[in-house]
Amino acid sequence: MTESPPKKQPSLFRLILGLVFWLALPLAAGWLLARWAVPTPAIGVVRLNTEIYAASAQFIGMEIEEARKDSRIKAVVIAVDSPGGEVAPTQSMYMDLLNLRRKMPVVGSIDGIAASGGFYTVMAADPIFARPSSTVGNVGVWGFFPSSIGVNDSVLASGPFKLTASNNEQFQQEIEGIKREFLETVRVHRGDRLKISLTDLSQGLAYPGRQAMDLGLVDQMGSETDAIEKAAALAGIAHYDVVDLETVVLARYLAALGFVKPWSGAADPETGERKLLPGLYLLYDVRLGSTRR
């Protein structure tokens, strides 16, 4: 009877090698792949913190576009601190936000004031948070009567209102039309939550945040953080980053202009070039565009 040779025991080295190859390496590869394929999601914060006019609305539009393009961004918080402004730019922002809402949640956060156009804009968001002392409402519109330009023998226009583009009657109708459209916007967005009649709302009063909540103009008292958390919950994400889209767009915008780099601190003020050793900038650097929450 031939004795079978004893089975060769794998050496410790082979065992470790096997574990590395069959377990650690695939996991590491998977991890690296996951980091690439599943980036950390983010909540984008769009900031409306100026009066509303064409340029500011354009800038907000860029922020919204950034949110749309950035695949990491899964929800947006529109942080409003604006007394309102021009009608057309306001409507432009409102529509952009409404379109974005078809793709991701848009949550409103009112900091100091969301009056008039500021309030109109945040109507595109749902839900809306406000501070107890925020100023909310001021529904309506105003404007200057068109000037009455006389007839003379120096200027010739093709129509009586060619030079003014309006007259008193049409102007009144325009004001009334915008007001009604504003009220209707509030009505459809707030729905049953609205506890104030449109007639009363048309007075144009602005309300403190808490009263605004009682009237159904906003949903909850809360800070921007609360709004971000709510946006994350609506988007179904956890462990997210918060991206301040204003700074991102601003940095890109300034970089595109070419006169300053997206770094601040001890850079050359004229060229943006860093002239010191990198470590020496640590105290000054402000990383734009990403802060973790």
Add this chain to the structure above:
Amino acid sequence: MKTLKTTLKLIWLLLLVAAPLAGRWFWFHPGSYHVPTIPTVDLAQAAIPTVEYKSYTEQPRVQPARLLVDRAHENNLQIDDLTPLLDRLTRRGAAIKNYDSDSESLASELRGSTAFLVIAPAYPFSAEEGRAVVDFVKNGGRLFLAADPTRSVPSGSDYGYTDLTSLFFPESAVPAMNSLANRFGISFYEDYLYNLKNYDTNYRNVKIVDFAANPLTEGLQQVTLFAAHSLKSDGQALFTGDADTLSNVRTAETALTPAALSADKNVLALGDLSILLTPYHRMADNDRFLSNVADWLSTSQRAWRLQDFPYTFRRPVDLILLPVSDEGDAASVPGVTAPLTDTVELPLSAASFDLLSPLQALFVQAGQSLELRQQPSSDHDVIYVAAYRSLDPLQEILASAGVSVTLVEKKMAAAKTDESAPTATPEAVDVTPTPAPKSTLSIAGVGVFEIAGAQLFLLNQTGAQTSLVILGEDSDALAAALERLTYADFSGCVIQDSLMLCSTTPAPVPETGGSSEEPSSSDNRGDIFILAVDSGSGRSSAPEWEAALSGYDVAIWSVSQDGIPTYEDVTGYKAYIMDMGDYPYDADLYAELPYMEGSYLVIGEQPSDPAYYDGAAPLADLQVEDGTHPLANGLDGTITLLDSNSGTPALIQPVQDSVTEGLSVVLARGPASENAGTPVLFAYEYADLDFRYALASFAFYRLPEELQTTFAVNVVEWLMNQTP
């Protein structure tokens, strides 16, 4: 087998690679976003009804109205603003005249007017103007007051350049309007009406459907007002807003009225001006209302008085100079007992005929005619100019007015005087002479007056004819009487109904010759102007001043009743007393008071700000410090004051460390008062400037009654520099 093992290995490897992916995915994405239904705005809900225009086809009745339009109070009006209204008035045959800075005084301009339109004034009416308008309305003149929240005090924006401050924070013109409206029991509120439920295009375009029964609201179903003040009136509210028509100021009030009549129905107040303007007057029944307003303005029941000359007449006027016969006709004149001896052929001397030229010009200016005739025409009005001794043709007129003349022959009167003259004997000293009989004028219900030096004007209405009788003693008196009429100078006249009795002092002829301008408002002012600063909580001493100075010509102005006087209101007096009673010091109010040009006394418990002095403390008595000063005449020792009504502590004036030239401390706090010995009455005298000033920190009414007249007389005599 080997293949199977290889496959298993690959699966294992894939699982290991996928595990981190899945773990990371679920780590970051525990849920998902469920796209909600995004609501859309239904723009049909925001549709706006279009505006409808309509006009009223009127059939105006021609009325002989004369309208005066105020343009003298910075009225916030564009040149064509009133065109729709003025067009309607013109269609009714009304003559329209502006009252502006080039016009005569308002009283003078209103003499011939049947209606006065005050629209959007921005500058208040003076007290004198206010009195003239009150007088005008009392005599049946119609007053139309219209103000509008959009017509504030004119600012830069109204003059063509942008003034955002005044655009957003306009200075209200309501106080200017109320300076006149309040005199008729009407107040305009500083507000505007709005309706958030039922409006025309804009919330401040309110619809009125509730009208009071009145010719002014005839035919109205709905009027639309375009920003309107609300009003309060003691009379009839013409328009009343519904429960949803609200005021931006009068919170929770409803049934607000933007149009009202005064209690006597001669003043129409309208809180909206735009209703009169193009194109707003053609909305709803606004056009009809505009026609009603035009009718109302054209149909005043103006009572024409003597003072309204020459507008007293409605037809061409014949001027009749009644000849004076030598014999007179005493028998036919009631009460005439004997003819005069002096003979006058015509009541006016030839030299006086140059007076007739400006008189005729005055008639032409008034759109009337005056012709000198021997006999009056039955279809004309007439002016009779007659001496007292030739009254035969006027017997009927005089008798109907209860006027009779008693003439005494001058020779008889002289003889009588001679007979009664005392002889030059020592015994004659005690003999009282019998007064000589004099020619007299008796007016029923008024009294008997000496003819000498008297002019009589008598207005008579018989059927359609208006006649004015002018009587005087002689040609000079009659010439002076015509001058009075020409220049509307009725100073020194007693006016009663249709009769006016004047002294023969010739009326002053303006130096400019042809102009018929009246004396300026500050001429012929009284002696003393007392400004009672009596706004707030306290008691004024004005009644005590008035009683104590009953022998003087005193004008009293109450800030609470008459408002803040203008510089013109306080100009032209010889001396001023600013009485603050026991009211606490009010810096804001005092800052508004005008500068008074002349010597003055400021008196009150707190005539100045205690913060800038030594504070304030109760004052119980006074002590005479300088008995030689004219202000202390008749005052001596310690004077115990009456109790203060309000209890406001009196100002403590500092003790003067150094003596200022011209300064005297006349009175000081008495021993029973706090801070005894500190000054209470300072008097300054600037001899070089002929200016005197005194500051007294006690309320005048607190002086014992027996000393009030003494002190008051001291004050005015000293202020007027009448004391040695």
